[in-house]
Amino acid sequence: MIFAKIRNNNTMAQKPGIPKGTRDFNSEQIAKRNYIIQHIKRNFENYGFQPIETPSFENYQTLMGKYGEEGDRLIFKILNSGDYLRKVDAALYEEKDSKKITPKISEKALRYDLTVPFARYVVQHQNELSFPFKRYQIQPVWRADRPQKGRFREFYQCDADVVGSQSLWQDVSFTLLYDQVFTDLEIPVHIKINNRKILSGLAELLEEKDKFTEFIVALDKLDKIGKEGVVSEMLAKNISEKSIQNISPIFESKGSNEEKIALLKNLLQNSKEGQKGIEELKFVLQQTNKIGLQSAQIEFDITLARGLNYYTGSIYEVVADNVAMGSIGGGGRYDDLTGIFGLKNMSGIGISFGLDRIYLVMESLDLFKDITLAKPDILFVNFGGGEAMYSLQAIQKLRKNNIKAELFPDASKLKKQMNYANKRQIAYVAMAGSQEMTENVFSIKNMQNGEQQKLSVDEIIELLH
């Protein structure tokens, strides 16, 4: 087994740092992240999902071309081993074209999301799976994005998907799941919901049949830039005033979900696709209301689009109330996810939780109040020799009772050892000199209130259990 060998480089010591967009986590940050993950995981499992894990890097061909041009640009590629330039023929090498040469020198790339790996997994293992197949996956992904608040180059995705069923009961389940997780985390949220077929129905009202994408992209910005901004953008993309007038009732779409649905039913009366979308949305909203949400508000958002060519039915987006953080969750229904890998007609639906943004929301709302850190429960002072062995024997008993205990490693000055206990916020310190050893006890000091008492090992176990 290869093990680390550190050569002394004789170079000036490097000032250490980490790549932009990445982070170290200390144990407090880990405890907070795990707090969120545990709530998500427990609910995933309560809702019948089981975990899978996929490799950090996939074959280059598996990922490239699945996320549009932007995705290809932002995927991290892994350089081939050995003399990788040998595989680049002379003519191509001459061009010195980074984009063209990349596939010749890189055969692997880091996960960009969990959905494409999931699709690859389903197809690769289809003979081992029972359908409908439900899985959750909580793993990091990597993107060469420009880092900013809430946007990192390495971040976690928490996904749950079902493939192999077109049942709208899954769509209902996911609104309940979002509500349950954010209720457990105590984050007030709005769950925005739309349906891709409704957007298709709207697009049928345009004169220009080839402007669907431009139309949806502009419409999706209504929250941010208002009606004027959206109309300007549509005109700039050569969507006619007549088209805009045809769809303009949605700009006045306010009020309850029922009122919005009534408006759409009327506007899309001539669209079979649009009517289907409205029926699907109605079912999801009605069943959700019958069960009842605990803390989340569900809102029909006619302009919600997210991934365009990706979703084919329900579309979700979750935003936290009162915190400007963008979306903290999203998802939707898709058909033919796995077709690209050779398995047709696999309908699926999935949702995602944005762990890092949820973390930031909880910090700003001061919701990390009762996080337990994995720090020691008790520190034993090291007086050296026989006393240290006496302490270590007690420590072993405590550890067998799952009490986190340690012996200060060196027989340093008492003050130094107490400072160490304080810095690590260890609640109790134990001391044993010859007196305590004779009585088979320890002097236990409560570091918060200063109280001291003499306790046997069994009494310490009682205290700290």
Add this chain to the structure above:
Amino acid sequence: MIFAKIRNNNTMAQKPGIPKGTRDFNSEQIAKRNYIIQHIKRNFENYGFQPIETPSFENYQTLMGKYGEEGDRLIFKILNSGDYLRKVDAALYEEKDSKKITPKISEKALRYDLTVPFARYVVQHQNELSFPFKRYQIQPVWRADRPQKGRFREFYQCDADVVGSQSLWQDVSFTLLYDQVFTDLEIPVHIKINNRKILSGLAELLEEKDKFTEFIVALDKLDKIGKEGVVSEMLAKNISEKSIQNISPIFESKGSNEEKIALLKNLLQNSKEGQKGIEELKFVLQQTNKIGLQSAQIEFDITLARGLNYYTGSIYEVVADNVAMGSIGGGGRYDDLTGIFGLKNMSGIGISFGLDRIYLVMESLDLFKDITLAKPDILFVNFGGGEAMYSLQAIQKLRKNNIKAELFPDASKLKKQMNYANKRQIAYVAMAGSQEMTENVFSIKNMQNGEQQKLSVDEIIELLH
């Protein structure tokens, strides 16, 4: 937020696979891996360690040169974004030398182990840490090794290290920690221990002062190739017969740890370094025996070397009895780990658990008997419409009691739904027709013995809790 868009490539569907040396994990494999990790983690925390996490990729400069030539070759490098070839000047590009060009087109590389990132972390965050600093780290690392049994390109390391103390009580603690973990996992092991200073003392007996590495590398193979093989290799490396004769008593080193120590004390009587190593080893063995190991055997192995320039004191290696797997754990004491990053005089000691090999050992010893999978506790049959809603309302109550329950998504034939329950090994199936709905109960079938009974929701909660 960027979201997945799947373009239909119109190319022939790709047969999906994953890069060699990587693995997908299904939920059973995850449950087994987590079983091991939980035992390691719990004990790390009982022994006073707190977790940190570092990014998956570090700066290229942080990792390169730290693992010898082999390491540089086996580290996975990440291609820079954008027009990365632009940074390669014309003259260098002309050479088409992969090795020389790599640092120009790659500024980041995947973690190769957890020790160098740990050293970088300690130096980078030194003002926030209290020393001695104890941390555990359980994360994947990546190496472009040739895959074989027990060797993967992506695998987990489970490390615990202490820096900032030279106390031998840490060394004692780590033997106890190894014993505790393998006792909890029920794996019979031998903990092999040596001391680098003893090896230095032995090397003083050689005539050739520049053959230390060759000497140690050959000696380390004694278990595998025997005395003849080791002597041949030493002679081939130009270590004289006289030198070999000087150290030959260690070839006869058998018997108890005490007998081996007596032999070494005599052989190294003129080596100050060697005597120091013997005293350190004696202390660790004696205190360990006083506390007592629960199931592991500890064995002084004079030939144990592992990382050569890396360790400066105690050296550990753990092997499973009766299973040919190589080492399943290892570690040791090192000085000046952080000097390379600018922080001198940081003595440390750390150990590692080889998760993937431990997994294989446990499989071969059939030790994964009581693993609980995260599968649903109960499946509710979907008869559509009102019955489905009635079931979903019950399911929500069950989930609030942390019972894993789900509604079969489609109103498929009953046989299909029962097959699904069997394939997923779900223990109970619930059904509700109009009769059950009137009585406010469900028909519950035990899928293992076929028994059926009618239960209210509260009674189901009672049953499954």
